[in-house]
Amino acid sequence: MAGLGTWSLTGAALIILLLPRSLEECGHISLSASIVRLGDPITASCIINQNCSHLGPDSQILWKLGAELQPGGRQQHLADGTQKSTITLPHVNHTWDTLSCCVRWGNSLQILDQAELQAGNPPAKPHNLSCLMNLTTNSLICQWEPGPDSHLSTNFTLKSFKSRDKCQTEEDSILDCVPAEAQSRCSIPRKHLQLYQSMSIWVQAENALGTSRSPQLCLDPMDVVKLEPPTLWALASPHPHCLQLSWKMWKSSLYIEQKCELRHQPQLGEASWALVDSLPSNTFQHELCGLLPSTAYVLQMRCIRWPLPGHWSDWSPRLELTTAQQAPIVRLDTWWQQRQLDTRTVDVQLFWKPVPLVEDSGQIQGYLVFWKPSGQDGAARQLPLCNTTELNCTFHLPSEAQEVDLVAYNTAGTSHPTPVVFLDSRGPPLVRLYTMARDPHSVWVGWEPPNPQPHAYVIEWGLGPPSPSGSNKNWRMEHNGSISGTLLEDNIRPFQLYEITVTPLYQDTMGPSQHIYAYSQEMAPSQTPELHLRHIGKTWAQLEWVPQAPELGKSPFTHYTIFWTNAQDQSFSTVLNASSHGWVLHGLEPGSLYHVHLMATSQAGAINSTSLTLMTLALEESEMHILLGLFGLLLSVICLCGAAKFCCRPSRKNPLWPSVPDPAHSSLGSWVPTITVEETFQLPSLRDPGMPPITKITVLEEEEKKPGPWESNDSSGTCGLPTLVQAYVLQGDPRAPSTQPQPQSGTSDQVFYGQVLGSPTSPGPGHYLRCDSTQPLLGGFTPSPKSYENLWFQTSPLETPDPLLPNQEDDCVFGPLLDFPLLQGLQVHGVEGLGGF
Template identity: 65%
Template sequence: MVGLGACSLTGVTLIVLLLPRSLESCGHIRISPPIVRLGDPVLATCTVSPNCSKLDQHPKIFWRLQAEPNQPGDRQHSLPDGTQESIITLPQLNYTQAFLFCLVPWGNNFQVLDQAELRAGNPPSSPSNLSCLMYLTTNSLVCQWEPGPETHLPTNYILKSFRSRTDCQYQGGTILDCVPKKRQSNCSIPRKHLLLYQNMVIWVQAENMLGSSESPKLCLDPMDVVKLEPPLLRALDIGPDIVSRQPGCLWLSWKPWKPSEFMKQECELRYQPQLEGANWTLVSHLPSNKDGFELCGLCQAPVYTLQIRCIRSSLPGLWSSWSPGLQLRPTIKAPTIRLDTWWQKKQLDPETVNMQLFWKPTPLQEDGGQIQGYLLSWSSSDRQGQEVHLCNTTESSCIFHLPSEAKNVTLVAYNSAGTSLPIPVVFLENEGPAVTRLHAMAQDLDSIWVDWEAPSLLPQGYLIEWGLNSHSYNYSQKAWRIEPDGNTTGILLEDNIHPFQLYRITVAPLYPGIVGPPVNVYTYSGEKALPHAPELHLKHVGRTWAELEWVPETPWLGMIPLTNYTIFWADAGDHSFSVTLNISFHGFVLYHLKPASLYHVYLMATSRAGSTNSTGLTLVTMALESSDINIFLGILCFVLLFITCAAAWFCCKHSRKTFFWPNVPDPAHSSLSSWVPTIMTEETFQLPSFWDSSVPSITKITELEEDKKPTHWDSSESSGTDSLPALVQAYVLQGDPREISNQFQPPSGTSDQVLYGQVLGSPTSPGVVRYLRCDSTQPLLGGPTPSPKSYENIWFHSRPPETFVPQPPSQEDDCVFGPPYDFPLFQGLQVHGIEEQGGF
């Protein structure tokens, strides 16, 4: 926004400068007032002279504030002399600095006639936290203050003061005002304008174009605010005899700053050891001048940092700054420690055996003295008691060749102040009972708990030794300690323990003058997960399956046992699957895969410490063969055909009125009525249009010529007189239609004729269907039989002998029934057609 405004401002200014001479004095802006408070309204007036020949007689005047859109004024009117005047009121000026432009239309654009700068800000607030210090180095009174919030306007600050001989209630002599440098909030009053030991009143005045303000007045005596310079601190040289008698001390001296020597001062000293986390220690109420000062009771830190500062004594004043730090090393004292020792034989070659001695210092006091090195020596008898040095080192162990005649071997710790008490070293033999049931277990990743059962002879203490177990047993990596309490049966090892490492731990009892046999135990400092899972291998692959196998990792100490395996596989569509297996599995078969598909497989081994993945395995299943596809399609077609037939049978089961072929029962165990195809009562139809006195009723139809599936029609359709259905092309049993319900009952004992009729034609042949009938006196079975055979109809068994009465012949003397195979008994057995009747 600022950049855009500056760019627009530059462009508009350039346009104004390049205005034609005829437009320079056409417009003029007046602003009342030009500087306002931030957010206050601004009233502006723009007048356009009538003498501008380039403009219209009554031009429309517009306004623009910075880069905001053009807008007309609140009102525009003409003055008596023809001058056009536009007045605008800006309700809020939110810019601290902005330009207001007066414009008129000029072609397709606008022409700037005049511009005016607007300023907005805030009146200065009262300065606060006024304070003054009298510096003897510059011999001036320096005062500083906080100016307060930004005003966004040029603001002047002036430090004002005057002298006062009373308690600052009355003004005395004036002091020249002090004007600070630009953008600074401090000012100095020189010594020549001050009267020492006399009060003065000081305040700060702030002023800008919107107002002024003053800070609270400060009443002070310049000498009461004197800030001294720190004294000069230095180390004091002391003779070596004093240093040896008083270890752990520092000797110092200091002198005050020379311009303040006439003042009575009080000082304080602070010191801090250069150790991590150390604090400052303060020593107060020290004189301002000291030629020698002894600071003792210091710990054995390598270096101390010391500083000093001073203030006027018994008078108001301010502490000086701390002096620059002085680094000194305190005098040291001889070590006061106990040295625990342990040794091992080190076989260099078959003929040379060296000794390796370990020691561990234990301070006997809070400050046991600084140790600069260790010395191992022995006294030789043939050298008249002169000591022979075996080892001189700063380490806590050394390897040396022990002479066979060496008996009295001693170890001391030393520094520049002396040596510790000599510690005799005894190379003990392994005798006595050893500890039993030694057990070690990792407590956490940085510690190991070791416990044992005390031997039968209670020892004085125990020696515990531990270190990493490796093929090259490095004694420098070993740690050890002596437990002085013989009743101890367990200890927590925390020194020199690293996670997931195999440690060898040795425990040996210490008896008076001898050491018991050492006992070893191995343990890990922590268990970790398997570094990598077993590698997957593809054993066999098929079209919808793949067999995987892997070789389990060889268990190794320190590894947490595995709990399960998890196999993940995903296809090309990122559909993932998984299965969790027992740790006893070494292979698995993936089923239900898609043929000719790509799969990514991973194996994850899981334990209590976490899970580890194997490298990925990519496999492609085999494609289907053509024979498999044919078999699959054949099976599919068979299933579809079976389903279609079953559905058709089910759908037509209830709508079928007759059978595809007559239901032929056993002739020896059935009546005549059962030799005719069964038709349900609701399927009986009537032919009323064919009834007359000479034509009997048609009560039953048996299909003769074609064995076709009958077509079902509703009984209501049978009442029509136009034509008969195509099904009515069969033998017709004639009788009273009212006796339909009894049509299958045996004939009565009367000698009534059995009438037959024949339908000529085919259900499928076109043309008119004709019906021929004749009277016949032929009995159904050729004649009555008193003793029917087993194959005859059973209703003959109960009938008495009857006499057939011949009927008078009708107009149709001859019946055109054809051959005897149209007999109803044979008609029921006819299935395949007339060509097969020769067997009857």
């Protein structure tokens, strides 16, 4: 059984491998056309052979174009037993595709046959056909443009024939010319051509869908001849503005009449080409003039058959030539400086600048300075003082020499000599000289012209001190004597000090030179003042610095800024004017570290000084105690004020101390004590008209405990008070007039002064005290009361009062009081008055 299973698997695999091949031999596809136009329809049929035993009579034939199934197939059974399926594709939109005939085999499609479909367009007409007769290769070369791609393989053929009557009559045909692959040009050899005879030429394009041809070209091969360019040669020319040329033609075109064109342009610069046309070819020479001297030029030439038709040759290879030099045509502006070496010799430094008088003034190769002593002929001038290529020269002259000659030269000769006359400074000076900086690279220098007006000015400028004198000196001459200033732009740099000198020149003399210093732009100072600590305290620090001396070329400081930072990185700053040289920092914390630095600012920028670190002094221990004590005292005062406000509120029912009425507005005589456990007193009406006014009433509370630290031993008037008292002072009657008559003695019961000792709430008796006074307290005329008039009051009216013995230490007599001694004692006139209580 195992062997049978193995054979079954092998047989099935062989059937699967052999089955597709056998199915492919069963069908065949035929097309209505293998190549069609893009977008045209195509019809295909697939026929299944009747001998194909693997397919049943009802097998369905399917069509695929590429990878997509195509609907619309019509299947039929033919009489000979074959099956046929036909499909029409309405549009072929791909230039190449595959059409397949398939049947279903199991769950998949099996291809029976395949066919390739090609689609494209007929060939477009070639255009722009042109031909040239090349005498070098001795062939007719034609080229064209094939037009748009047809997507099909297209063959091009260059066809031609000999003809007469302007190509109306065809005579002998010429061998077709087939171009190389992917090329659009073809050459007809000279042996197939007949010169000076017309021929008709066209291009034919052919592919599977059709044929097209270009427009016909009728020409004579010699009418389209293209000559080779000539070869240029240079000849020597004695004129500085001209170039002498010659050229040589190719041998094949020597017997052809032609004309040539020459173009040239300067080798340097952006000038365009200049054209010289209609040069005859038989002369083979030409002189080109009107050029710049000492200038390199590039030249090219081309030729064409003339007067018969033809084509221009290519431009010849470039030829580079330089025109000859001419003697310089310049004006030399001169300036000089003299220094007396001794009594017989003068050191002269001569400066000059060439100013071209014409556009092509000639190249200058050097300069010569001559001096001809008086009384000698011109031969002495051949010994130059200087021969240099620079624009200055230094030489020695005798003191009597007043003039030298300066010339510029090159290989073509020398310029006209320029006399240099050493003038004396006898002319008037400039009225005023000033400068103004326009931008960092220019300085305006102005002046007021003197009277008479000069005919020229010499302006010199160069770096000022500390640069060495005469280094990098610049100068120029202004020939317009009416101007009042000029702009200096050469070699002007910012942040540099320049010394500017202006000298007026007159006809036979010159004025004295005037100097001025100027900057085009100032720079920030190189360093700032160094910051120092002068004094320091607990909450302040005094800083100082020494301002720097002004520097040349450096912008002065406009202000200072002090920055300081504490240990918590809190930053502070203040701005000071430029005249400041010190500052005191206030509001610092004691015993704290600070970082301070100074920044100096000018119009050109800002720069920082070195940083300074300082620490304020710490507070002493005594100062700490004082501060803590003040803080505690302030806190106590606040608490006391709060407590007093709380306790004195009128809405409280139980005050901390008894409420005492105003005695000055009460009738004290009607206050009678009652004998109860808790004493209750009836106060008289404040509106009692019989109540005498009380000038001063003092209530003293006597404590049984020992005096505390806040107790006082002071006395009122002449009374000594041994215990702590609490005083209430009431002045006058608010309803009484401001001036009250003094009561008469013996007729008034008023008490004008009195003191009561004791507490109204204490169980013991109180003390009533009368003190010495200048006012009569009783009816007598004595200024002070007697000792017996000070009585001891009992707490009960039934008890007999005991007299109070006078105290030797005090001037007052203490005696027992009633429960409310203030109200009772003031009604007492003597001992006999006690019975009334």
